[in-house]
Amino acid sequence: MAKKQTFADKVEKIRSAGAAHCPVCDEVPAPTKVREFVNEGGRMKLVTKTIKVCKCNSPNIFG
Ligand SMILES: [Zn+2]
Numbered sequence: 002m003a004k005k006q007t008f009a010d011k012v013e014k015i016r017s018a019g020a021a022h023c024p025v026c027d028e029v030p031a032p033t034k035v036r037e038f039v040n041e042g043g044r045m046k047l048v049t050k051t052i053k054v055c056k057c058n059s060p061n062i063f064g
Pocket of ligand 1: 023024025026027028055056057058
């Protein structure tokens with residue numbers, strides 16, 4: 002029987018796998034999709050980016 006994996010287990014697995022956690026707040030940054038407009042040849046284009054968000058930069062991103 003496979004043991005049910007909890008969220009905490011996943012986090013622990015990510016940590017132990019050597020995921021870079023933030024040296025400032027010591028959180029493992031969560032990949033988060035954001036949309037932003039970029040100027041592409043004079044036209045504004047909406048692009049989706051995946052950025053890593055932790056406690057340090059989330060206020061900058063989410064306001
Ligand atoms: Zn941080």
